[in-house]
Amino acid sequence: MKTAYIMRKEIRESVLTSKGFLWYILTSVILSVLSYLFLTNSELSLLDQGQMLYMIMNFVTALGILIGVVSGSDAIAGEIERGTLEALLLSPASKTEIAAGKLAAALMNWCIIFVISIPYLFVVGKGGQNLLSGIVYLAVLGTLLAVIFSAFSMGLSARIKSMKNSLIVSFLIFLLAGSPIFLSAALRTTWFGRVLDLVNPFADAINTFDSVVVDSQGFSYQTGRIAIICGYAFLSLLFLKRSVSRLEM
């Protein structure tokens, strides 16, 4: 109940604001441009619908993570810097409930981005393969990744107590997680590339999207990667819980 109250407060203060809507409008504009470019290009290239759907899914996931990192970094350190954390800690809600409410609000951003992306996914994937299964995987894995990165950056902001620094560290970790994208296909097939792909939750998610949407592989192929992502989600929640329990007035 207290968690729900904090979540509603956070949504009022960060999601349903001009800043929040600016994110969503920008997300929508970027997805519009990308979809249009992909589709007009597909008329003239061998890029198939599945490949385009996969690329849009990667982009939506990265965007969701990015907004989760920013919201997470602001969640605790922002309250400290604004001098409002004391009032929050004096409320009847426990530290865990406060963290859960803030995390739920951060996840709301991901949910809105996912909902915004659905019409684009349908337009881009129309007539292609594995559209519905791709959307289901995006919903599940995108939510897990949003939990991982939001909880981690929230925990970090509770420990570092500086929004700027926690944002920088979280961004660096996000870039590190996204680094397999910058590696060449040849490098990714080496043992180093494979290990990096396997231990990296973001790479696990995009490899799962590739496997489901482009290669039409079933759930049994995805279990290992999904288990790793679930493990990271559990660890990041544990990190958040331990980090907020150290908070003092």
Add this chain to the structure above:
Amino acid sequence: MIKSILTAFVIFLATTVNCSTVFAAGRVAVSIDPPSVQANMGDKITYAGAITNNSDKAVNNLIAYISLANVTPGKEAPMDLEDWSANKAVKVDVIPPHGAYEGKWPMRLIDSGSYVAYITVVDKESAAPVTSPVSRLDIKRILRLNPNNVLPTAIGEPVIIGAVFLFIYLKRRNKAI
């Protein structure tokens, strides 16, 4: 006199060598179908090539590939078929004596202009490759402004989100007043 005899001998030798080249090339012939195509950008067409073995011996391990040359005035150049075709070359293991092989080359028309397509067959027994007659290909530029009906979503969704934002903003402002 000696010079004339030598010249005549050289001409004879050259003619003989040339005859054998033509003969070697002549044991395999290749044709391309259709002989001309008019299509739009983005269309998919398929060229068929018939490789015939005119000799009394089987021919083995032929390589056949399709080529495209841009003959649009001012843009004359051979084309890299990277985006045009996923299977540009085929290997033909064996064609029996007086037999034929039918190959197919699907192609996606990426850019507008005038082109010629031709199939080349490389026979390692022969000194020169064999080439089919050219097939003229005219591709008309076509502009698709709304593929997959993307425009209503691409334009509509940011507008709807903006309208929702405006609605919430005005509602809150009126409440505050």
